[in-house]
Amino acid sequence: MASPRRAAPVPRVRLNRERVIAAAIVIADAGGLEALTMRRLGDDLNVEAMSIYNHVANKDDLINGMADAIFGEIELPSHSDDWKSAIRKRSISFREVLARHPWATTVRDSGTNPGPATLRHHDRVIGTFRNGGFSVEKTAHAFSAVDSYIYGFAMQEKSLPFTTPEETAAMAAIMLAQLPRGEYPYLAELTADHVLTPGYFYGDEFLVGLDLVLDGLETMLETDQRRGSQPPHSRAATRPSAHAVTLNRRVSPDETVHS
Amino acid sequence: MASPRRAAPVPRVRLNRERVIAAAIVIADAGGLEALTMRRLGDDLNVEAMSIYNHVANKDDLINGMADAIFGEIELPSHSDDWKSAIRKRSISFREVLARHPWATTVRDSGTNPGPATLRHHDRVIGTFRNGGFSVEKTAHAFSAVDSYIYGFAMQEKSLPFTTPEETAAMAAIMLAQLPRGEYPYLAELTADHVLTPGYFYGDEFLVGLDLVLDGLETMLETDQRRGSQPPHSRAATRPSAHAVTLNRRVSPDETVHS
DNA sequence: AACCAAAAACTTACGGTGTATGTTTATCTT
DNA sequence: AAGATAAACATACACCGTAAGTTTTTGGTT
Structure with missing residues (x-):
C-alpha cells in the first residue's frame, strides 16, 4: 500500500513470548489443555505452528509459561x-x-x-x-x-458437570433419577435434599x-x-x-x- | 503341541475389561497417564491395540474404569x-x-x-x-x-520433584542455590531452615x-x-x-x- | 540507499497418537 | 459337525509434537 513499486509489504505482526502465552491461555480456557495444539495456536496467531518455536522451547515450556502467567493473576x-x-x-x-x-x-x-x-x-x-x-x-x-x-x-x-445453579438442578435431577434405586441412600438424600434445593x-x-x-x-x-x-x-x-x-x-x- | 495333525493351537489368552484396566493401571502408575497408549497397552496384553476396543468403548472409558478401580482400593x-x-x-x-x-x-x-x-x-x-x-x-x-x-x-x-528424604534434601539444596540471591528471602528461609532439616x-x-x-x-x-x-x-x-x-x-x- | 548478518517466518517430513473400518480367526451353541 | 457370535488382527486416516532445512523480514552498518 505505502510503496507502489513493490508488492504490498504485508506487515507481518511479529510474535513474542507474551503474545504466544496469552493466546495459548485463551485456547486452554475455552477448551482445556487438550484443545491446545501447536497448529491451532499457530492459526490463532496467524502463523505456522513451527514459528512458535522461535519464542518457546517446546510445548512444556509453553505450558510452564502459561502457569506462571496464571500465578501472576493472583492477588498477592x-x-x-x-x-x-x-x-x-x-x-x-x-x-x-x-x-x-x-x-x-x-x-x-x-x-x-x-x-x-x-x-x-x-x-x-x-x-x-x-x-x-x-x-x-x-x-x-x-x-x-x-x-x-x-x-x-x-x-x-x-x-463437576455443571456450573450455573440451573445446570446444577437439571443435572442433579438426571443423576438422581439414574441412581440405582435404594442402593446409595445417603447420596440420594444429599442430592435430593441439598443439591436440588x-x-x-x-x-x-x-x-x-x-x-x-x-x-x-x-x-x-x-x-x-x-x-x-x-x-x-x-x-x-x-x-x-x-x-x-x-x-x-x-x-x-x-x-x-x-x- | 498337543495336537500333532494341526498347527499349534496357540491358546490365545482371552481379554476382559478387568484385565485391560489392571494392565492400564500398571502402565499409568509407572509412567503417568501420558505413558498409557493403546498400542503400548496392547503390547503388554500380547494383543493388537484395536482388540482392546472389544472391552472398552474408547480411551476415556478406559480411564474412567481405571478411576473407579482406584476408588475400590480406598478403605471404606x-x-x-x-x-x-x-x-x-x-x-x-x-x-x-x-x-x-x-x-x-x-x-x-x-x-x-x-x-x-x-x-x-x-x-x-x-x-x-x-x-x-x-x-x-x-x-x-x-x-x-x-x-x-x-x-x-x-x-x-x-x-514435588522429589520423593524420598534424600532426594528432597538434594533437590532443595539445588533449588536453594539457584534461587536469585535475596529476591525471595522467605522462600529461602523456609527451604534452608525447614526443608533442608x-x-x-x-x-x-x-x-x-x-x-x-x-x-x-x-x-x-x-x-x-x-x-x-x-x-x-x-x-x-x-x-x-x-x-x-x-x-x-x-x-x-x-x-x-x-x- | 545498499548491503548483509541475524532473527523469525515458512515448508517439508517423520514417528507416534486414537480409532473407524473391514477381514480373519477362535469360541460357543446346537 | 456346522453355523453364529465374539474377539482377535490388519489397514488406513487425520492429527499430534517437533527436527531439519529453506525463505523472508528486519535492523544495524556502511
Whole structure:
C-alpha cells in the first residue's frame, strides 16, 4: 500500500513470548489443555505452528509459561492486613483464578521449575505467615494446608458437570433419577435434599472450608504463643524480624518487602 | 503341541475389561497417564491395540474404569468407629491410594459419570457424617472440605520433584542455590531452615492438615448441637435415624448399610 | 540507499497418537 | 459337525509434537 513499486509489504505482526502465552491461555480456557495444539495456536496467531518455536522451547515450556502467567493473576497478600485476612483475600483470588483457568490445576511442572511470578507469590505468602507470628515449621503447615485445600477445591469444582445453579438442578435431577434405586441412600438424600434445593451452588462451599482451615490455623498459632511447645527439630525463631537465612550471605527477610 | 495333525493351537489368552484396566493401571502408575497408549497397552496384553476396543468403548472409558478401580482400593469408613476416626482412617487410605496412583488426581471424569465403586464409596462417606450427627447441609460442608484437602494434598505431593528424604534434601539444596540471591528471602528461609532439616518429609504434613480440618468439623458439629442454628434452606433432620429420602419410593438409609 | 548478518517466518517430513473400518480367526451353541 | 457370535488382527486416516532445512523480514552498518 505505502510503496507502489513493490508488492504490498504485508506487515507481518511479529510474535513474542507474551503474545504466544496469552493466546495459548485463551485456547486452554475455552477448551482445556487438550484443545491446545501447536497448529491451532499457530492459526490463532496467524502463523505456522513451527514459528512458535522461535519464542518457546517446546510445548512444556509453553505450558510452564502459561502457569506462571496464571500465578501472576493472583492477588498477592497485602502487607497492611493481618495474616488471616491477607491470606483469606489471596485465597479467594487464587480460587477465582483457578476457576477462570481450570486447566491450571493439572499443570504438574509448576513445582519442578517455577517461574518468577510463582516464586514471588510463594515468597509473599510465606512471608505473610512469618510476619503473622508463625514459626518456620508452622508456616510450612499453614502453607500446605491452605494451598492443598484451594487446589483440591478447584479440582472438585472443575470436575463437576455443571456450573450455573440451573445446570446444577437439571443435572442433579438426571443423576438422581439414574441412581440405582435404594442402593446409595445417603447420596440420594444429599442430592435430593441439598443439591436440588433452590439456590444451591457448589462454589459457596469454598468459604466454609477455607474459614475452617484458617480458624484452625489461628488456634494452632495461639496455642503456640501461649506455651512454647515447639516440636524438636524446629530451629527457627518464632518472630522473623531479626531472623537471618542460613545462606552464603545473610539476608534480611524484610529486604524485598516492597516489591 | 498337543495336537500333532494341526498347527499349534496357540491358546490365545482371552481379554476382559478387568484385565485391560489392571494392565492400564500398571502402565499409568509407572509412567503417568501420558505413558498409557493403546498400542503400548496392547503390547503388554500380547494383543493388537484395536482388540482392546472389544472391552472398552474408547480411551476415556478406559480411564474412567481405571478411576473407579482406584476408588475400590480406598478403605471404606468403618461403621463401628465414630465419624471422626472413621473418616480419618479412610482419608489416610485415600491419600495412600492417590500416592500409589498419582495420575488419578488428574482424572476429571470421575465427577461426570462415576462408576459403582465411586458411588458406593461416596455413599458410605456421606452416611458416616449423617450417622455422626451432621445435618445434610453440614455433611455437604464436611464432604467438600475433607475431600478438597485430600485431593489438593495429593496433587501437591505429586508435583514435588522429589520423593524420598534424600532426594528432597538434594533437590532443595539445588533449588536453594539457584534461587536469585535475596529476591525471595522467605522462600529461602523456609527451604534452608525447614526443608533442608534432616528428617524433613513433605508427606508428614498430611496429618497436620487433616486433623486441622477434622477438628474444625467437630467444632462445627458441636456448635450446631448446642444451639439449633440451621441456615434457612436446610430442610433435613439433624439425626438420620428415621429419615427418609425424598425419592419416588421411600428408602431407609440403613437399608444398604451391610454392603 | 545498499548491503548483509541475524532473527523469525515458512515448508517439508517423520514417528507416534486414537480409532473407524473391514477381514480373519477362535469360541460357543446346537 | 456346522453355523453364529465374539474377539482377535490388519489397514488406513487425520492429527499430534517437533527436527531439519529453506525463505523472508528486519535492523544495524556502511
